Amino acid sequence: MSDAHSHDAIKKHRKIYLIVFFSLLAGTALTVGLYYVHFEKLSTTVTVALIVATIKASLVAAYFMHLSHERKAIYSTLLVTAFFFAAMMYLFIYARTDVPLETEFPASNYVPYSRTPAK
Amino acid sequence: MEIPYTVKARPDTGLYNAKIGIWLFLASEVMLFGALFSSYILLRVGADPLSWPQGLLNIPIGTFNTAVLITSSVTVVLGWSALKMGNFAAYRKYQAVTVLCAAAFLVIKCLIEYPEKFGHYEVWKADGTRMTGHIEGNPFFLTHKKLQEGKIESIKFQPDKKHYNDKPPADAKGGAAKPSPVEIKTADIKRLSAFTPAHGTFFGIYFTLTALHGLHVLGGGIVIAYLWGPGAKLWKTDPERYANRVEVSGLFWHFVDLVWIFLFPVFYLL
Numbered sequence: 001m002s003d004a005h006s007h008d009a010i011k012k013h014r015k016i017y018l019i020v021f022f023s024l025l026a027g028t029a030l031t032v033g034l035y036y037v038h039f040e041k042l043s044t045t046v047t048v049a050l051i052v053a054t055i056k057a058s059l060v061a062a063y064f065m066h067l068s069h070e071r072k073a074i075y076s077t078l079l080v081t082a083f084f085f086a087a088m089m090y091l092f093i094y095a096r097t098d099v100p101l102e103t104e105f106p107a108s109n110y111v112p113y114s115r116t117p118a119k
Numbered sequence: 120m121e122i123p124y125t126v127k128a129r130p131d132t133g134l135y136n137a138k139i140g141i142w143l144f145l146a147s148e149v150m151l152f153g154a155l156f157s158s159y160i161l162l163r164v165g166a167d168p169l170s171w172p173q174g175l176l177n178i179p180i181g182t183f184n185t186a187v188l189i190t191s192s193v194t195v196v197l198g199w200s201a202l203k204m205g206n207f208a209a210y211r212k213y214q215a216v217t218v219l220c221a222a223a224f225l226v227i228k229c230l231i232e233y234p235e236k237f238g239h240y241e242v243w244k245a246d247g248t249r250m251t252g253h254i255e256g257n258p259f260f261l262t263h264k265k266l267q268e269g270k271i272e273s274i275k276f277q278p279d280k281k282h283y284n285d286k287p288p289a290d291a292k293g294g295a296a297k298p299s300p301v302e303i304k305t306a307d308i309k310r311l312s313a314f315t316p317a318h319g320t321f322f323g324i325y326f327t328l329t330a331l332h333g334l335h336v337l338g339g340g341i342v343i344a345y346l347w348g349p350g351a352k353l354w355k356t357d358p359e360r361y362a363n364r365v366e367v368s369g370l371f372w373h374f375v376d377l378v379w380i381f382l383f384p385v386f387y388l389l
Contacts, residue, residue: 010203021193024192049388053381057381060376060377064192064196077142089160
């Protein structure tokens with residue numbers, strides 16, 4: 001059992017767990033609130049939403065999963081995972097650009113109901 | 120035969136075996152969900168922006184489910200810490216909340232959210248018009264083919280105020296106008312689809328990822344419920360080993376929560 005799992009340390013951590021819990025709820029409220037703020041660019045919306053999600057995920061990993069004070073063996077495992085995860089993401093996204101030069105995608109040809117002129 | 124390192128740490132890793140095992144398993148899970156996430160990104164950036172379904176999922180329900188999973192995550196870790204301090208009664212209370220949260224999440228997903236989509240339609244008319252809405256009588260899984268086979272000549276359709284995230288037409292007060300129900304002849308329909316995986320890539324990947332996540336919630340919930348119920352006998356004979364089992368199940372549960380933290384904004388809000 002690591003020092004971080006000792007009786008006193010656990011007692012101290014219980015307060016932190018509750019702080020993290022309320023932070024996660026606040027983060028969720030922020031994410032939903034930001035949805036109603038219409039950013040001009042889609043890329044801004046995506047970036048902001050993913051930053052908030054990453055902060056929330058980091059809090060879960062660091063405190064609930066105890067990654068802020070874990071053993072080296074676990075960090076090593078996660079480092080290898082992170083490398084392969086990043087490589088996979090890169091390959092998938094790179095595939096998007098894997099089209100012949102000067103390829104033109106056809107413009108949208110659909111007519112949404114709300115834009116149909118009233119008859 | 121005694122299984123080694125169920126409580127004592129292995130000298131080389133500094134961890135008991137189940138802990139290193141669950142982290143290796145979680146590493147494989149990262150790759151599984153990562154592959155599906157990257158598929159989603161590829162489909163999203165490659166789609167025609169105007170025809171990518173947006174604003175069709177129920178945000179209040181999704182937000183509530185997020186809060187349910189976050190609550191279950193904190194009760195798991197509080198339960199484990201109560202156990203490490205020798206308070207078995209408190210552990211039981213916390214884990215009971217966790218199991219209830221898992222059940223609530225699945226009930227909301229399977230009995231409210233999914234059926235809501237099975238009765239929500241998009242119709243592609245032969246003149247190029249597309250609209251989303253509900254068919255009178257709220258039938259599930261209706262298609263153009265089924266209309267033709269059933270010799271149904273027309274459907275009464277209540278269109279939504281807007282199509283996807285398109286700006287809706289304003290009424291006299293400046294708010295979004297509620298369209299009147301329309302009668303659509305089967306002969307005028309090119310395609311009719313409920314929001315099922317067959318509707319298109321968005322709902323294909325939405326159902327794949329959320330159903331896979333739901334299976335994880337189910338699996339994690341069953342393990343936590345087992346440890347809370349019949350598996351709790353181990354506490355009397357080997358409390359340290361029991362606490363380790365609870366910790367391992369908790370690590371899996373936090374991962375399930377972590378995946379949802381990304382799924383929620385990606386599908387519901389972007």
